[in-house]
Amino acid sequence: MSAMGRRDLLKGMFGVSVGMVGMSALNPLYANGLAEFKGPAVPDVDAVKVSDRCYYIPAMGSEPTPDNFGMFSNPGFVVTSEGVVVIDTGSSVQIGEMVLRQIKKVTDKPVIKVINTHYHGDHWLGNHAFVAANPDVDIYSHPACQKVLKSGQDKFWFNFMQTNTDNKITGTVITLPTKSLSGGETIKVGDTTLKIHHFGKVHTESDIAIEVVDDKTMYMGDMVMRRVANMADGSFVGSIKALSAVEKMPIDNFIPMHGKHEDVQLIKDGKDFMDIIYTKAGEYYEEGLSDFEMKPKIMAEPFMKEVASQWPGYESTIGKFVVVAIQEYEKNLF
Structure with missing residues (x-):
C-alpha cells in the first residue's frame, strides 16, 4: 500500500x-x-x-x-x-x-x-x-x-x-x-x-x-517458546528441522x-519438546493406540514431566498437540 x-x-x-x-x-x-x-x-x-x-x-x-x-x-x-x-x-x-x-x-x-x-x-x-x-x-x-x-x-x-x-x-x-x-x-x-x-x-x-x-x-x-498454545498451523517435522539448524548457529x-x-537451552528444549511428541505419537500410532491413550504416556516422558509441564498452557493444550502430531504423522505416511 x-x-x-x-x-x-x-x-x-x-x-x-x-x-x-x-x-x-x-x-x-x-x-x-x-x-x-x-x-x-x-x-x-x-x-x-x-x-x-x-x-x-x-x-x-x-x-x-x-x-x-x-x-x-x-x-x-x-x-x-x-x-x-x-x-x-x-x-x-x-x-x-x-x-x-x-x-x-x-x-x-x-x-x-x-x-x-x-x-x-x-x-x-x-x-x-x-x-x-x-x-x-x-x-x-x-x-x-x-x-x-x-x-x-x-x-x-x-x-x-x-x-x-x-x-x-x-x-x-x-x-x-x-x-x-x-x-x-x-x-x-x-x-x-x-x-x-x-x-x-x-x-x-x-x-x-x-x-x-x-x-x-x-x-x-x-x-x-516456553508456552504450549497453538500448533494447528505448524509442523512438528518442520520445527525439529528448523530448531536443529538454529542450534548450530553462532547465537548467544x-x-x-x-x-x-x-x-541456546531454549532452542534445545523447544526441539526436544517437538521431537518427543512427534516421535512418540508415531510409535504409539503404529501400536494402534488412540490419541487419548497416547496422551498420558507422552506426558510421562521425563522431559515432559520435568520441563514442559512447567510451561503455561501445558495441561490444557498438550492433548491438542498430540492430535496434530498424529495427523502430521499420518499425512507423512502416504
Whole structure:
C-alpha cells in the first residue's frame, strides 16, 4: 500500500473500526461519542535490554484477556545508528502505542522499519500505531503472511483479539504488511546487519526469524517458546528441522515472542519438546493406540514431566498437540 493509501486508510479509521467492532460493541461505545470510541490505553511495560542494540517488551500474560489488554507476546526492537527496527507490534493499536512510548525511553531515533514474524494477530495488529506515527514506515513480512491475511485471516484475528479482550482493542485499524522478506536477505541498517531466516513451515508457513549479527542475537517469533498454545498451523517435522539448524548457529541470545530471552537451552528444549511428541505419537500410532491413550504416556516422558509441564498452557493444550502430531504423522505416511 502506498503512503497515500495508508493516509486515506487512517482518515477512514472511524468508519473501518465501526464495521469491524460489530454492533454489540458499537452501541455502548458510540453512545458516548467519537472521543470514547477507542479502547483504553495499555499500561507501560519497560523494555528489557538483551544486548547492545536489542530490546523486547515482556508480555503481561500468556493468553489474551481483558486484564492484560491482549498484551501476551513480546514486541521487540533493534536500535541502529540509522533508526529503530521494530519486530512484531502486538495485538492492538493501543499496544503499538505503548511500544512506541517505551522506544522513546531508550532512544530519540525514529522507527524506520517494522517486521512481522508471522500472521497470528498478536504479531501484527499493532502495525496501525506505527503507520499512524509515520505513514511512510515500511512494514515487512514473509509473502505467505500477506497471502494468508488477505484471505480473511486479518478479520479473524481482529475479531479473536476483540472477543478475548472484551473489546479493548477497539479503535485498531487492520494495517497489513506490504513489503516482503522471503528469507536469505542480509539487510544493512546503519551500523547494524540483519539476516532474515525462513526455515519453511515451523509454527506457520510464514515464520521468519531476524538475526542481529553484530549482537549475536536472534528474534525467533513463535518458532520456539516456553508456552504450549497453538500448533494447528505448524509442523512438528518442520520445527525439529528448523530448531536443529538454529542450534548450530553462532547465537548467544534468543528472544522468543512468548517467554523470557535465553541462551541456546531454549532452542534445545523447544526441539526436544517437538521431537518427543512427534516421535512418540508415531510409535504409539503404529501400536494402534488412540490419541487419548497416547496422551498420558507422552506426558510421562521425563522431559515432559520435568520441563514442559512447567510451561503455561501445558495441561490444557498438550492433548491438542498430540492430535496434530498424529495427523502430521499420518499425512507423512502416504
